[in-house]
Amino acid sequence: MTAATDDPLRLKRLAEALIDAARRAGADQADALAVDGRSVSIDVRARGLEQAERAEGIEIGLRVLIGGRQAAVSSSDHGDQAIAQMAARAVAMAREAPVDDHLGLADPSQLAQARDAHGLDITEDAPEPDPAHLQDMALRAEAAALSVQGITQVEAANAAYGHRRMWLAATNGFSGGYGRTTHAQSVVAITGEGLRMERDYAGESRVHAADLPTPEEIGLLAAERTLARAGAKKPPTGAFPILFDRRVSASLIGHLLAAVNGSAIARGASWLRRDLGEPVLPPGMDLVEDPLRPRYPSSRPFDAEGLATRRRLIVADGVLQGWTLDLATARKLGMDSTASASRGLASSPQPGHSNVILTPGTDSRDDLIARMGTGLVVTSMLGASINGTTGDYSRGAAGFWVQDGRIAWPVNECTIAGNLRQMLMTLIAADDALPWRGQEVPSLLVQGMTVAGA
Template sequence: MTQSPQALCHALIDAAKRAGAEAVDTMVAEGSSLSIEVREGKLEHAERSEGTDLGLRVFIGKRQAQVSSSDSRAETIEAMAERAVAMAREAPEDPYTGLAGADQLAQNWDLAALELHDPSDEPAPKTLQRDALEAEAACAAIDGISQVQAAGASYGHHAIHLATSNGFSGGYQRTGRSISCTGIAGTGAGMERDYDGDSRTFQSDLRGAADIGRIAGERAVARLEARRPQTGSYPVLFDERVSSSLIGHLLAASNGAAIARGSSWLKDGLGELILPETLSVIEDPHRPRISGSRPFDGEGLATQKRAIIQDGVLTGWTLDLASARKLDMQSTGNAARGVGSIPSPSNWNIELTSGQQSRADLIAEMGTGLLVTSLIGSTINPNTGDYSRGASGYWIENGEIAYPVNECTIAGNLRDMLKRIIPANDARNYLSRVVPSLLVEGMTLAGS
């Protein structure tokens, strides 16, 4: 009989102890996924995968080693343990490595309240194909669409278990269901494309396939006959589809690993005003039915709701155990890890304070400027915060959308940009990163 992830974790711990490990943590991930893609009304690609992956980290004093495998046989587990211990004995010492203290470990979490797993049956391949075909047909029906580049639907189910040699053992299941569509409008050198999609934990929350296909088609057609805008300094409105990238740069700069290395433009920013005083950035890993939710982190510590930015002021770093020890601080319960990797700090669900105005209101107030709906490439200096990205979207004149634009670059400095952001009220509350459209005054735009 196939062993459960929990049983495999404890088998790994036992084997590592027999091999000579002083401390151990293990992670086992078990899951399956099914994806369907269609093209021109026919099945284009179908893929199903199933597997179990085992990860083992062992400690000999302040030395550590990490190994992984997709083979769960008993002899493989013994070989993994012996190899990991041998590697750890040869590894350099790391004064900041090690398991959490027993008093730090999460206890008594309410997994049911997080609703990470849809109990309904896995959808049949024909159901996924039907959704993909419906999205494709809706996109193709939009006047001006020359072809549908891709339409697909997928489902995944995964179970994860984490256990340590000093008493932690916990796991949970996740499900995910998605539909996506990309349409192409025009022909030849004048072709433009755009997309839409949705991904949810519960099937019942998923948007309709026809709606997704229609919006993908309408977005692609709206981009036809794009021009390059004039070079200059203009207000830039980051559409809700791309605005979370700005907050992502802020999160990367406040990551404990970057702070410990001294490679962040925020390294001296603790306690400083980073955003306008009316705005906060709240992390909440306990929101139900959200992909970033979890009861504990990758080191067995309880996750917690916290303010990264409170009333514009940076309140703290995002820390795992190692980065916290380097900075002589406490972990914030933000250790993320894969089966084959050691922990590192990462953020969970994020929400930026929304504004009072709609996106249309901000467009009306812009006068002349750029509405960005797509970002291409990235040149971000992590030490200075200098920002430069390729962009496309729509030119705004007299407070109204005038025509689509592409092949331009927007530039500025993140420290200055973030202090000037004005949020709209159009954030999607079901995303892991809830960030509305953001207006930034006075960015440099390089076009024609």
């Protein structure tokens, strides 16, 4: 990759040069992204350095539109000749693309007034951490996990940092950009040996280093979770209540978010396609999107089409309020964009979500476990068979079996199944949602799912 730059105006010049080149090549409309990224990642194992990685570079992407046709291209070469060639290639590709009359940039009157992330506090104003500091953090987390009796080894301990800047420019007059920093740490611990080996992990990421838990806290949590997995076995088969621990409960809400995504609605490929204005969650539950939460990792002042983001209710008092739309899907459905467009360097905009919050309950996780009587607490999942059109749901799961309202033993190698429509309507939320997540969702109790175990 080419060398990165500390000059944000360099990204502005590149993005605007791309749209100028697209005009000269014959595009009716165009938008462009310029992204400057730097990252450092340190892995330690057995109290020594396992791997160190550093990446940095500037990449550019261009989307052109010609008579209802579009194409997108990207490159890590951003010289003048490369930009001209990109524009010519994109225009040639667009002329061969199918026509979609719903494509097009925003009207200038729709564009966000804010052209930066001032007030969101999503970029840490501090020097990049030294690799030696990241290695020390990883070693401290590993040492904390290994200090717990019963932990036989740490598979990996990692500390990482990233800083990404972007600039979006378009022929409708939009030109704006912002940066984002990320600090992350994780530990994977192991207990037992051979066929009796079990593993679990803990990991956190934040915009600001000061908001991260200490390495010791992360290492000890990984050890605690791992030791709780010792002696795992299959659960019985039958219909039982299932508590989705807060570690995995956001996946349930993720399926709902996928079902209200405008792309799925426009294709008629969503199990919620006929449910606008209908109950989709229990009464009293709201599902809110707020892209403007300060210091949160997915906050953003404007979307990938230059529209101002805003707080909105996806579900209010259990009732579905609207779809998640970018400009193209909004036009297809005869609605207005919800300023939800996301895109990659070489892809067209698609609707997406950021900073989603589900209304918490008033009971603790332990209260919900006691209410279950007999059932399953799910703490991890793997694999998935989700039918987006019908809502039929099946996933591999692991966690803990509950007997007489108490955790009895750890569980592995089972399958849980149900239908998302019925599952979501029976939700009971705990009060244990954690902050700093892109989806802030507490533990969720679901009644009457199928567990397939022994």
